[in-house]
Amino acid sequence: xxxxxxxxxxxxxxxxxxxxxxxxxxxxxxxxxxxxxxxxxxxxxxxxxxxxxxxxxxxxxxxxxxxxxxxxxxxxxxxxxxxxxxxxxxxxxxxxxxxxxxxxxxxxxxxxxxxxxxxxxxxxxxxxxxxxxxxxxxxxxxxxxxxxxxxxxxxxxxxxxxxxxxxxxxxxxxxxxxxxxxxxxxxxxxxxxxxxxxxxxxxxxxxxxxxxxxxxxxxxxxxxxxxxxxxxxxxxxxxxxxxxxxxxxxxxxxxxxxxxxxxxxxxxxxxxxxxxxxxxxxxxxxxxxxxxxxxxxxxxxxxxxxxxxxxxxxxxxxxxxxxxxxxxxxxxxxxxxxxxxxxxxxxxxxxxxxxxxxxxxxxxxxxxxxxxxxxxxxxxxxxxxxxxxxxxxxxxxxxxxxxxxxxxxxxxxxxxxxxxxxxxxxxxxxxxxxxxxxxxxxxxxxxxxxxxxxxxxxxxxxxxxxxxxxxxxxxxxxxxxxxxxxxxxxxxxxxxxxxxxxxxxxxxxxxxxxxxxxxxxxxxxxxxxxxxxxxxxxxxxxxxxxxxxxxxxxxxxxxxxxxxxxxxxxxxxxxxxxxxxxxxxxxxxxxxxxxxxxxxxxxxxxxxxxxxxxxxxxxxxxxxxxxxxxxxxxxxxxxxxxxxxxxxxxxxxxxxxxxxxxxxxxxxxxxxxxxxxxxxxxxxxxx
Numbered sequence: 001x002x003x004x005x006x007x008x009x010x011x012x013x014x015x016x017x018x019x020x021x022x023x024x025x026x027x028x029x030x031x032x033x034x035x036x037x038x039x040x041x042x043x044x045x046x047x048x049x050x051x052x053x054x055x056x057x058x059x060x061x062x063x064x065x066x067x068x069x070x071x072x073x074x075x076x077x078x079x080x081x082x083x084x085x086x087x088x089x090x091x092x093x094x095x096x097x098x099x100x101x102x103x104x105x106x107x108x109x110x111x112x113x114x115x116x117x118x119x120x121x122x123x124x125x126x127x128x129x130x131x132x133x134x135x136x137x138x139x140x141x142x143x144x145x146x147x148x149x150x151x152x153x154x155x156x157x158x159x160x161x162x163x164x165x166x167x168x169x170x171x172x173x174x175x176x177x178x179x180x181x182x183x184x185x186x187x188x189x190x191x192x193x194x195x196x197x198x199x200x201x202x203x204x205x206x207x208x209x210x211x212x213x214x215x216x217x218x219x220x221x222x223x224x225x226x227x228x229x230x231x232x233x234x235x236x237x238x239x240x241x242x243x244x245x246x247x248x249x250x251x252x253x254x255x256x257x258x259x260x261x262x263x264x265x266x267x268x269x270x271x272x273x274x275x276x277x278x279x280x281x282x283x284x285x286x287x288x289x290x291x292x293x294x295x296x297x298x299x300x301x302x303x304x305x306x307x308x309x310x311x312x313x314x315x316x317x318x319x320x321x322x323x324x325x326x327x328x329x330x331x332x333x334x335x336x337x338x339x340x341x342x343x344x345x346x347x348x349x350x351x352x353x354x355x356x357x358x359x360x361x362x363x364x365x366x367x368x369x370x371x372x373x374x375x376x377x378x379x380x381x382x383x384x385x386x387x388x389x390x391x392x393x394x395x396x397x398x399x400x401x402x403x404x405x406x407x408x409x410x411x412x413x414x415x416x417x418x419x420x421x422x423x424x425x426x427x428x429x430x431x432x433x434x435x436x437x438x439x440x441x442x443x444x445x446x447x448x449x450x451x452x453x454x455x456x457x458x459x460x461x462x463x464x465x466x467x468x469x470x471x472x473x474x475x476x477x478x479x480x481x482x483x484x485x486x487x488x489x490x491x492x493x494x495x496x497x498x499x500x501x502x503x504x505x506x507x508x509x510x511x512x513x514x515x516x517x518x519x520x521x522x523x524x525x526x527x528x529x530x531x532x533x534x535x536x537x538x539x540x541x542x543x544x545x546x547x548x549x550x551x552x553x554x555x556x557x558x559x560x561x562x563x564x565x566x567x568x569x570x571x572x573x574x575x576x577x578x579x580x581x582x583x584x585x586x587x588x589x590x591x592x593x594x595x596x597x598x599x600x601x602x603x604x605x606x607x608x609x610x611x612x613x614x615x616x617x618x619x620x621x622x623x624x625x626x627x628x629x630x631x632x633x634x635x636x637x638x639x640x641x642x643x644x645x646x647x648x649x650x651x652x653x654x655x656x657x658x659x660x661x662x663x664x665x666x667x668x669x670x671x672x673x674x675x676x677x678x679x680x681x682x683x684x685x686x687x
Contacts, residue, residue, distance in 0.1 A: 112184075117194065181244050
C-alpha cells in the first residue's frame with residue numbers, strides 16, 4: 001500500500017534558517033532584534049475587547065514602543081535617530097506581525113506625522129517638535145484626505161490663506177466635503193496635525209502645501225476653531241482612533257508652514273526652488289513615499305502570518321480516508337489544498353524579494369538627499385514612486401486574497417477570533433484603499449510606462465490633447481530590477497517560446513516580458529487611434545482604454561516581481577536552500593502564467609498542448625514542494641509568541657492524539673507491534 005503521507009518537516013533536507021538568512025537581507029539585525037525583544041502583551045491583539053479598550057491598549061503600547069528606542073531608525077541622528085530609512089520600514093514590517101492597530105498607529109505617528117515634519121520641514125521646526133514626536137510626548141496626525149477628495153490630492157478644498165497684517169495663515173474648511181476624514185490619531189490622542197491645504201497668498205493659489213497645526217491643548221480640549229469628530233467603529237483596526245477635523249478660520253503662525261519646498265515671506269511673497277507647481281507637488285508627495293512602502297511590507301507580514309497558521313493547521317487537520325486505509329488524510333496532502341496554499345506561498349516569497357529591492361532603493365535615494373544633502377535625482381525618485389505604487393498594489397491585493405483563502409482553508413476554526421485569521425482579514429482589508437487606492441495606483445504605474453514609451457520612441461499623435469494625463473506623468477520607462485545583467489542573459493539564452501522546457505528560467509522571464517510589451521504597445525495603439533477620432537474629448541480618449549491600461553500595469557508588476565525573485569535565488573549561497581528557492585520560483589512563474597493562460601493562448605505564446613503541459617507542470621511542482629511546506633513557513637521565522645492563534649497552541653495535543661490513533665490502527669491491522677510503534681508522523685514514505 002502506498003502511503004498518502006509525504007515527508008514531514010523533520011525529514012526535509014533544507015535548514016529553514018538558511019532561507020531566513022536570505023529573506024532577512026540587508027536589515028537582518030533589525031529583524032533579529034524585533035524577534036528577540038518585541039515581547040509585550042500590549043503589542044498583540046486581544047480578542048473580545050471593546051473599541052475603547054483597544055484604543056487605550058494601543059496608545060499604551062505606542063508609548064512603550066517609543067520608550068524602547070525602536071521608532072527612531074529613520075530620524076536624524078542629531079535628534080536621537082539613526083538616519084536609517086530602510087531600517088525604519090523594516091521595523092514597521094516586523095511590528096506588523098503583532099497587532100496591526102499598533103502598526104498603523106505607529107505608522108501615523110512616526111511615519112506620516114513625524115516623517116512629514118522631518119522631510120517637509122526645516123531645522124527650526126525639527127528643533128522645536130521632532131524630539132517630542134519621536135518620544136510620543138507629542139501625538140500627531142496626518143490630515144491629507146478629505147471626505148470629498150482622497151486620491152485626487154491636488155484638488156483638496158481646504159484653504160490656508162496668508163495675511164501679512166497678522167503674520168498668520170487662515171486655515172479654513174469651506175464646506176462639508178472638505179472635512180479632513182479617516183485621520184488616524186485624531187479622535188482621541190492627537191495634539192498636532194500636519195494639515196494639507198491650498199496655499200493662497202497675495203491673491204494667488206500656489207497649490208497644496210502642509211502646515212503644523214495644534215488641534216488640542218495640553219488638557220486635550222480642541223483648539224479654538226477646530227472641531228474634532230470620531231469616525232466610530234470600523235470593520236477592523238479598532239485600536240486606531242480615526243477621526244474628522246474641521247477648521248473654522250483657524251489662525252496658523254507663518255513659521256508653522258512646512259516650507260522645505262515653498263516659503264512665504266512676512267509680506268506674503270511666495271518663493272520656491274521648484275517653479276513648476278505640478279512638479280513641486282509631486283516632489284512634495286514623493287518625499288512621503290516611505291508610508292506607501294511600509295503599507296506594502298506590512299501587508300506582506302500579515303500574509304506570512306496567515307499562511308503560517310493555515311499551513312501548520314493543514315499539516316495536522318485530517319479529513320476522510322484513502323481506499324483500503326482507515327487513517328484519515330492530512331488536508332495538506334490533497335492537491336486542491338496544495339493548489340490553494342503553495343502558489344500563495346510562492347507569490348509571498350516573490351513579493352518579499354521585490355519588497356527588499358524596493359526598500360533598498362528607497363533607502364539609497366532618500367539617504368542621498370536627506371542625509372548627504374545631495375540634489376534630488378528626479379529620474380530615480382520617479383522610478384521609486386512607480387515601483388512603490390506597483391508593489392503596494394501587488395502586496396495588498398495578495399494579502400486580501402490570501403488571508404481570505406487561509407481563513408477558508410482552516411474551515412470553522414478559521415472563523416474564530418481566537419485563531420487570529422478574522423483579525424488579519426478585518427485589519428488588512430483597508431490596505432487596498434489607503435496610502436493610495438489600488439486602482440488609482442495601477443493607473444499611475446501605467447501612465448509612467450505610457451509616457452516613457454512616448455519619450456523613448458517618439459511623440460504620440462494627439463497625446464498633447466490629453467492634458468489631465470500629462471499632469472500625472474512619469475517620464476521614463478522603468479529599467480529592470482537590480483539583477484538586470486543576470487536577467488538579460490537568461491532571456492537572451494532562449495531562442496523562442498515553442499518547445500522550450502517550462503522550467504527554463506529564461507523562458508519564464510521571456511513570457512512575462514512579452515506580455516508586458518504587448519499590452520503596453522496595444523494600449524499605445526488604442527490611444528493613438530482615439531486621439532485621431534474626430535470629436536472625441538480627452539477624457540474619453542483615456543477612459544475608453546482604461547481596462548487595457550490597468551492590464552499593462554499589472555503585467556509590468558508581475559514581471560519585476562519575478563525578476564526580483566530570480567535575483568534573490570541568485571544571491572542564495574546555501575546549495576539546499578538555493579535548490580528549494582529555485583523550485584518555489586518556478587512555481588511562482590508558472591502559476592502566474594497559468595492564471596493568465598487564456599491571454600497567452602490568444603496571443604500565440606502557448607499552444608493548447610503546451611497549456612495542458614503547463615498545468616501538469618504546476619501540479620508536479622506542488623508534489624515536489626509538499627514535503628517542504630513547513631520549511632517554507634518556518635523560514636519566515638515568526639516567533640510562536642507573536643502568532644496568538646489557539647489552533648497552533650493546540651497543535652501538539654492534536655499530533656499526540658493522532659499519533660496514538662494511527663499506532664492503534666497499525667496494531668489492529670497487524671502492521672506493527674505495540675512496542676516501539678512508528679507512525680506516519682515521524683517516518684517518511686518508503687521508510
